[in-house]
Amino acid sequence: MITVDDALGRVLALAPSAVGEIVPLDQAAGRALLEPASARLTQPPFNSAAMDGYALRQQDLGQPLRIIGEAAAGYPWTGQPQPGTAIRIFTGAAVPAGYDQVVMQEMTMRDGDILTITDTPRGDHIRARGSDFALGQSLPAGRVLTAADIGLLAAMNIPEVTVARRPTVAILAGGDELVRPGETPQAGQIISSNDLAIAALAGQAGAVANILPIARDTIEDLKHSFQLAAGADLIVTIGGASVGDHDLIAQVSADLGMERAFYKLAMRPGKPLMAGKIAQSAMLGLPGNPVSAIVCGILFMQPLIRAMQGLPAGNDLRRARLAVDLPTEGDRQHYQRATLRDGDDFPLITPFKDQDSAKLSLLSQADALLVRRADDAALTAGEIVEYLPLRG
Ligand SMILES: Nc1nc2c(c(=O)[nH]1)N[C@H]1C(S)=C(S)[C@@H](COP(=O)(O)OP(=O)(O)OC[C@H]3O[C@@H](n4cnc5c(N)ncnc54)[C@H](O)[C@@H]3O)O[C@H]1N2
Numbered sequence: 001m002i003t004v005d006d007a008l009g010r011v012l013a014l015a016p017s018a019v020g021e022i023v024p025l026d027q028a029a030g031r032a033l034l035e036p037a038s039a040r041l042t043q044p045p046f047n048s049a050a051m052d053g054y055a056l057r058q059q060d061l062g063q064p065l066r067i068i069g070e071a072a073a074g075y076p077w078t079g080q081p082q083p084g085t086a087i088r089i090f091t092g093a094a095v096p097a098g099y100d101q102v103v104m105q106e107m108t109m110r111d112g113d114i115l116t117i118t119d120t121p122r123g124d125h126i127r128a129r130g131s132d133f134a135l136g137q138s139l140p141a142g143r144v145l146t147a148a149d150i151g152l153l154a155a156m157n158i159p160e161v162t163v164a165r166r167p168t169v170a171i172l173a174g175g176d177e178l179v180r181p182g183e184t185p186q187a188g189q190i191i192s193s194n195d196l197a198i199a200a201l202a203g204q205a206g207a208v209a210n211i212l213p214i215a216r217d218t219i220e221d222l223k224h225s226f227q228l229a230a231g232a233d234l235i236v237t238i239g240g241a242s243v244g245d246h247d248l249i250a251q252v253s254a255d256l257g258m259e260r261a262f263y264k265l266a267m268r269p270g271k272p273l274m275a276g277k278i279a280q281s282a283m284l285g286l287p288g289n290p291v292s293a294i295v296c297g298i299l300f301m302q303p304l305i306r307a308m309q310g311l312p313a314g315n316d317l318r319r320a321r322l323a324v325d326l327p328t329e330g331d332r333q334h335y336q337r338a339t340l341r342d343g344d345d346f347p348l349i350t351p352f353k354d355q356d357s358a359k360l361s362l363l364s365q366a367d368a369l370l371v372r373r374a375d376d377a378a379l380t381a382g383e384i385v386e387y388l389p390l391r392g
């Protein structure tokens with residue numbers, strides 16, 4: 001069995017190059033910027049007043065000044081600067097050439113046209129031209145656009161950007177025992193939860209998910225479902241990945257010409273994961289146990305979807321201190337559902353005692369996946385360990 005890192009490398013190698021599409025800024029939040037965007041102007045475009053008050057020359061401080069004009073946002077003062085004078089100015093207005101200080105009005109007294117500065121100003125309260133960004137400065141590609149990015153792009157006078165087209169993901173749950181949420185399960189039946197959870201993960205990673213009808217455990221029905229999935233950038237099957245008589249995904253995908261990248265890896269939960277390509281689609285075959293499916297979705301499907309959008313795709317691990325002792329680890333890399341709480345230097349992490357890969361309630365309570373390397377030695381409370389955050 002291959003390692004998790006090896007498997008992730010092979011999964012990411014399935015990603016085709018991202019395809020660009022141009023969208024207006026009001027539709028760009030959360031999308032992956034595919035081409036760098038260059039500022040079409042300099043910001044601020046002029047030396048700009050940071051306070052309501054008066055513009056004056058620093059060399060004139062310490063004497064009464066004559067007010068000879070006014071500058072407001074959108075209305076520059078265009079007169080000639082003169083020694084011993086001040087310009088009434090408002091926040092956002094251009095500081096007139098020849099003046100190098102803005103004094104807040106709270107630090108002044110005005111009598112008609114005569115201005116007295118009552119306090120020593122701290123700072124010039126001028127935002128220099130170009131101090132935010134300059135013409136041509138660019139926002140690099142390969143990032144998910146945040147609200148702040150959208151504001152920046154707008155300020156750069158960029159009305160539309162090239163983002164990665166959202167990958168399409170066809171999600172195929174199979175199993176004779178499955179019915180939809182809201183239906184009344186008959187004897188032996190359970191609700192299909194995995195396809196909805198996996199669709200949610202796919203959406204969070206930037207994909208458009210298409211949940212297909214639940215396939216029955218027959219070769220014909222599964223082949224029909226694969227036909228429905230054809231053309232998707234990524235086909236994700238759930239269940240039927242193991243070795244039981246009704247676990248048909250490996251056989252059906254092989255019949256359909258799947259080029260397999262790997263099947264099974266040294267990971268817990270998620271051992272029977274399968275990956276490869278069918279025609280032009282990447283394919284992931286997730287195990288059916290709900291926790292296994294979701295953990296594989298986080299560790300492999302989301303990175304693949306990010307890679308398809310030209311985004312950095314690795315899983316960034318963080319560090320925590322173990323709150324409890326742990327025994328030696330088995331021969332598979334173990335992703336343990338765990339809670340986090342504040343610690344002195346690092347957060348404190350406590351894995352649940354129960355790591356059953358069918359228990360969604362525990363996964364829902366978990367803050368993190370504690371990563372234990374295969375064959376890891378026993379650990380003592382207080383030791384530093386790595387984890388993958390599950391929230392935020
Ligand atoms: N003899 C062996 N048995 C199993 C092995 C093994 O190595 N040898 N591996 C175990 C592991 S690990 C896992 S994980 C599961 C994976 O099995 P499958 O991928 O074949 O999944 P199913 O058998 O179809 O289902 C497993 C379990 O999950 C439930 N399920 C399936 N789909 C859904 C869904 N859409 N929503 C909710 N729950 C679902 C299904 O009812 C089963 O309870 O195999 C072990 N067995």
Ligand code: MOO
Nearest residue numbers: 269270271292357
């Ligand atoms: O490894 Mo399976 O994925 O335990 O549940």
